[in-house]
Amino acid sequence: MVKLELGDKLILRKGHPCGTNLWLVERVGADVKLKCTGCGRMVIVERPQLLKRIKKVIR
Numbered sequence: 722m723v724k725l726e727l728g729d730k731l732i733l734r735k736g737h738p739c740g741t742n743l744w745l746v747e748r749v750g751a752d753v754k755l756k757c758t759g760c761g762r763m764v765i766v767e768r769p770q771l772l773k774r775i776k777k778v779i780r
C-alpha cells in the first residue's frame with residue numbers, strides 16, 4: 722500500500738505528453754491533485770486509479 726503525502730514526487734508508468742514523468746503531489750484526499758513538474762499543468766486523479774499508475778515515490 723502506497724501512502725501519499727503532500728510534497729511527494731511521483732514517477733508514473735506513463736509520462737505527461739510534455740515529455741516529463743515527474744509529478745508533485747499538491748493535495749491528497751479521495752482524489753489526488755498532481756502538478757506536472759515540466760509544464761505546470763494540474764491534474765486530479767482518483768486515488769485508486771493513481772496508485773495503479775505509480776512507478777516510484779520520491780520523498
Ligand SMILES: [Zn+2]
Nearest residue numbers: 737739757760
Ligand atoms: Zn507536463
